[in-house]
Amino acid sequence: MKPTLSKELNRRSFLKLSTLASGGLALAYYLKSATSLEGQVSKLTESTDENSFKPSAFVHIAHDGTVTLASARPEIGQGIKTSLPMIIAEELGVKWTDVKVISVPLDPIFGGQAAGGSTSTPTSYMHLRRVGATARTLLIQAAAASWSVPVTECYVKDGSVVHKPTGKSLSYGALVQAAAKLPVPDEHSVVLKDPSEFTLLGSRIGGVDNQKVVTGQPLFGIDQVIPGMLYAVYVKCPVWGGKVVSANLDVVKSQPGVRDAFIINETVPYHNNPVLGLVPGVAILADSTWNAFSARKQLQVVWDEGKFANDSWSGYSEAAKQMATTGKGLKKVRDSGNVDQAFQTAAKVIEADYHFAFIGHTNLEPQNTTAHFTGNKIHLWSPTQNPGDVQASVAEALDIEPENVSIVMTRIGGGFGRRLHPDPCMEAAVIAKKCGQPIKLTWSREDDFQHDHFRPGGFHHFKAGLDAKGKLIAFADKVMGFDAASGADNYPARFIDNCRIEAGKIPNNVPTGPWRAPGSNTYGFVICSFLDELAHAGGRDPVEFSLEILGTKDVLPGTGPRSAPYNAARMRGVIKLAAEKAGWGKTLPKGQGMGLGYYFSHQGYVAEVAEVTVTKEGELKVTRVVAAVDVGSQIVNLSGAENQVQGAIIDGLNSSWRQELDIQNGRLVQSNFHEYQMLRMPDTIRDIEIHFSKTKYPPTGLGEPALPPLAPAVANAIFAATGKRIRQLPFSHTDLRWS
Amino acid sequence: MSTYNLKINGEKKSVTVASDTPLLWVLRDTLGLVGTKFGCGIGQCGACTIHLNGIAVRGCQTPVSSAVGFDITTIEGLDKEGKHPLQQAWCELDVAQCGYCQSGQIMTASALLKRNPKPTDQDIDDAMAGNLCRCATYTRIRAGIHKAAELTAGKEAGV
Numbered sequence: 053m054k055p056t057l058s059k060e061l062n063r064r065s066f067l068k069l070s071t072l073a074s075g076g077l078a079l080a081y082y083l084k085s086a087t088s089l090e091g092q093v094s095k096l097t098e099s100t101d102e103n104s105f106k107p108s109a110f111v112h113i114a115h116d117g118t119v120t121l122a123s124a125r126p127e128i129g130q131g132i133k134t135s136l137p138m139i140i141a142e143e144l145g146v147k148w149t150d151v152k153v154i155s156v157p158l159d160p161i162f163g164g165q166a167a168g169g170s171t172s173t174p175t176s177y178m179h180l181r182r183v184g185a186t187a188r189t190l191l192i193q194a195a196a197a198s199w200s201v202p203v204t205e206c207y208v209k210d211g212s213v214v215h216k217p218t219g220k221s222l223s224y225g226a227l228v229q230a231a232a233k234l235p236v237p238d239e240h241s242v243v244l245k246d247p248s249e250f251t252l253l254g255s256r257i258g259g260v261d262n263q264k265v266v267t268g269q270p271l272f273g274i275d276q277v278i279p280g281m282l283y284a285v286y287v288k289c290p291v292w293g294g295k296v297v298s299a300n301l302d303v304v305k306s307q308p309g310v311r312d313a314f315i316i317n318e319t320v321p322y323h324n325n326p327v328l329g330l331v332p333g334v335a336i337l338a339d340s341t342w343n344a345f346s347a348r349k350q351l352q353v354v355w356d357e358g359k360f361a362n363d364s365w366s367g368y369s370e371a372a373k374q375m376a377t378t379g380k381g382l383k384k385v386r387d388s389g390n391v392d393q394a395f396q397t398a399a400k401v402i403e404a405d406y407h408f409a410f411i412g413h414t415n416l417e418p419q420n421t422t423a424h425f426t427g428n429k430i431h432l433w434s435p436t437q438n439p440g441d442v443q444a445s446v447a448e449a450l451d452i453e454p455e456n457v458s459i460v461m462t463r464i465g466g467g468f469g470r471r472l473h474p475d476p477c478m479e480a481a482v483i484a485k486k487c488g489q490p491i492k493l494t495w496s497r498e499d500d501f502q503h504d505h506f507r508p509g510g511f512h513h514f515k516a517g518l519d520a521k522g523k524l525i526a527f528a529d530k531v532m533g534f535d536a537a538s539g540a541d542n543y544p545a546r547f548i549d550n551c552r553i554e555a556g557k558i559p560n561n562v563p564t565g566p567w568r569a570p571g572s573n574t575y576g577f578v579i580c581s582f583l584d585e586l587a588h589a590g591g592r593d594p595v596e597f598s599l600e601i602l603g604t605k606d607v608l609p610g611t612g613p614r615s616a617p618y619n620a621a622r623m624r625g626v627i628k629l630a631a632e633k634a635g636w637g638k639t640l641p642k643g644q645g646m647g648l649g650y651y652f653s654h655q656g657y658v659a660e661v662a663e664v665t666v667t668k669e670g671e672l673k674v675t676r677v678v679a680a681v682d683v684g685s686q687i688v689n690l691s692g693a694e695n696q697v698q699g700a701i702i703d704g705l706n707s708s709w710r711q712e713l714d715i716q717n718g719r720l721v722q723s724n725f726h727e728y729q730m731l732r733m734p735d736t737i738r739d740i741e742i743h744f745s746k747t748k749y750p751p752t753g754l755g756e757p758a759l760p761p762l763a764p765a766v767a768n769a770i771f772a773a774t775g776k777r778i779r780q781l782p783f784s785h786t787d788l789r790w791s
Numbered sequence: 792m793s794t795y796n797l798k799i800n801g802e803k804k805s806v807t808v809a810s811d812t813p814l815l816w817v818l819r820d821t822l823g824l825v826g827t828k829f830g831c832g833i834g835q836c837g838a839c840t841i842h843l844n845g846i847a848v849r850g851c852q853t854p855v856s857s858a859v860g861f862d863i864t865t866i867e868g869l870d871k872e873g874k875h876p877l878q879q880a881w882c883e884l885d886v887a888q889c890g891y892c893q894s895g896q897i898m899t900a901s902a903l904l905k906r907n908p909k910p911t912d913q914d915i916d917d918a919m920a921g922n923l924c925r926c927a928t929y930t931r932i933r934a935g936i937h938k939a940a941e942l943t944a945g946k947e948a949g950v
């Protein structure tokens with residue numbers, strides 16, 4: 053399932069709209085309100101200075117030359133609050149150290165404000181360059197007019213316009229009054245910098261809020277406090293989709309510090325799915341988080357658990373097996389060439405079953421939202437990745453107009469896709485309305501596990517045919533999953549003449565949602581592992597085998613509107629680069645091995661070579677990973693980019709080594725971190741080498757694409773080291789002992 | 792409800808709360824010191840790490856009643872200027888991603904550096920194993936601890 057982002061404003065109309073709507077005042081408004089609302093943006097004394105210069109909603113230059121740039125998308129740890137304003141600053145021609153960055157609430161004048169699917173960089177890059185260039189153009193015009201010289205004789209440097217022939221200069225601060233009076237040019241008429249002249253983009257810039265992070269300032273959703281607020285917990289049925297029959301509210305209300313407790317028995321679906329939006333439960337409101345948590349221990353609820361109360365992972369596995377054997381419930385999503393005939397002529401036919409478990413997002417900051425309902429309006433402070441959907445869903449839940457829902461997006465203690473869904477905001481909103489006081493809803497870690505919208509598990513049955521030379525000539529995949537059907541273009545579909553993909557949904561009621569590199573994070577594992585099997589079965593080198601599949605064509609178009617073109621040349625490029633830098637092909641003693649993983653996801657091409665050691669007792673250590681990453685022509689912030697790739701690689705190991713969630717009696721078995729093994733410092737990969745390969749393509753995002761190749765790279769390295777083939781996630785289910 | 796006299800970041804504070812309230816929630820809800828984070832509530836994640844007399848403990852596992860008489864230090868009080876060598880190193884190396892775990896990481900690491908000013912990778916593995924980073928910034932956390940050790944050594948040597 054792809055993350056669903058709220059509709060992005062058409063880029064072309066954007067600048068026009070923003071300049072119109074802002075009327076030169078927009079940012080000033082936000083500077084003022086955000087200061088009081090968020091408590092985390094610096095106070096700008098001149099924010100309402102009428103003579104200041106505001107060529108767009110994103111840029112504000114005060115009389116004293118202070119440059120303030122708006123960061124419109126939520127910071128989830130992907131570094132966007134730093135990297136997106138850097139793009140404006142580069143074109144604007146100001147020193148980064150002279151720039152202030154502020155977060156702004158949800159407002160249509162900023163266009164799309166979601167953060168997910170690694171989309172922020174690709175959708176913002178050109179737009180924000182134009183925003184910066186437009187401001188620069190106006191400042192140059194103002195300076196040129198004041199000197200009565202042609203604009204072509206002027207250039208900008210570090211916040212000043214310089215007249216080349218005479219060397220005289222004027223600071224931006226001195227120009228704002230004149231620049232503010234000039235008509236804003238069409239965004240497409242302004243001249244952009246030649247990327248070879250970039251000084252800021254591609255350099256290493258630390259996060260703008262680093263100092264606040266390391267001193268514990270109130271940045272996060274869970275840190276928000278509003279006067280008179282109560283602390284809320286919301287207890288839902290452990291069986292997804294269950295409803296409240298009754299609860300001992302009187303007992304709960306008599307607990308220390310408890311101010312109120314009530315039942316909410318409404319269901320408001322999200323994306324037409326009743327388990328993803330507001331679900332029934334019991335709200336408890338107290339004078340502190342601890343008192344709310346304590347009172348909850350006394351709560352007893354009689355639940356109507358519904359018809360899914362007997363579901364289990366083992367039941368789902370059984371159902372998947374049935375589907376694979378009988379074909380019942382499977383639908384052909386691709387059938388090209390003549391697959392059956394190709395299998396008959398193949399020199400070798402190989403079949404294998406793969407599967408992977410459910411896992412959770414486990415954002416370290418538990419879900420929370422602060423809400424205040426007054427009159428017919430609600431105001432929310434929330435760590436949401438997707439404020440547009442929050443606005444629509446909360447409006448629906450409260451039956452009010454979307455414009456009566458305002459949202460401050462706080463810094464977010466980890467996104468990973470979980471916070472694209474608005475359920476905690478819907479809960480907080482409904483509770484706040486019902487109790488009539490401002491509230492902060494905090495999920496316990498147990499809530500966060502039980503009511504995650506999980507990365508779904510899944511099952512694949514593969515069948516492949518090789519010719520006498522070990523070339524892949526036929527490929528078939530049966531996919532049994534928990535949510536939307538598998539795509540027709542899943543690699544290597546477009547590259548194999550004879551290819552069949554059948555997909556079906558296992559009946560279930562488990563809430564699932566996007567998890568970092570949705571779809572790709574598991575498909576990358578199963579397909580790159582199976583291809584490695586095929587390479588070995590045909591006596592071929594895995595790198596060379598994959599390059600053969602990728603062929604000689606440059607770009608393969610997608611089937612249907614939702615499938616992206618696949619640039620095989622870029623993929624071949626990163627595979628070769630990773631193999632070369634890793635020293636692919638060197639002989640290693642038994643117990644050590646190298647493996648390749650590669651995947652195209654979220655517009656990025658990434659190949660990774662992992663090196664592992666496995667002791668005879670079966671103990672695994674991932675010693676080195678070499679990554680080759682092609683996300684286009686320009687890395688925005690090198691420090692942030694490397695951080696994302698390192699994080700994605702370690703998270704790739706984190707999520708595939710020991711993590712799994714089990715379902716029994718229609719509910720989750722695991723409740724907290726003691727039952728769910730997260731990767732910790734001693735198991736991290738010490739040696740991670742990252743190579744960005746610069747290509748001519750537009751820059752794309754880095755939150756996700758470096759994750760999918762890691763699991764197969766490690767699994768294939770384990771095979772090289774031990775001869776043990778891993779066909780399931782987590783790895784820890786496979787006995788790795790060897791002799 | 793009882794009243795407890797605490798010493799937090801060098802200041803005396805008096806709080807009236809239920810006696811089983813973990814220090815974590817006294818800090819966050821009663822005193823507004825929200826740098827100490829809630830991550831799991833069962834001692835598994837380290838996001839709530841604080842110091843009692845310089846020793847790193849889990850705020851979620853420390854009832855307020857047992858903290859009386861100790862010098863309690865939180866991330867807000869680790870250094871008056873916010874310039875502890877670890878805080879400097881963290882900014883210089885741009886360690887944080889989401890940042891949610893980082894006050895806990897820094898509090899655990901500062902207790903480590905106090906007893907072991909020049910930790911090896913193995914020492915870091917042992918000391919930091921209780922602190923989760925969901926964003927997996929472990930590579931930079933390790934580098935940050937080494938960097939802070941260097942900064943401290945440099946300062947002591949007068950360079």
Ligand code: FES
Nearest residue numbers: 830831832837851
């Ligand atoms: S909140 Fe205390 S260890 Fe997790």
Ligand code: FES
Nearest residue numbers: 890892924925926
């Ligand atoms: S930086 Fe996000 S949890 Fe560590």
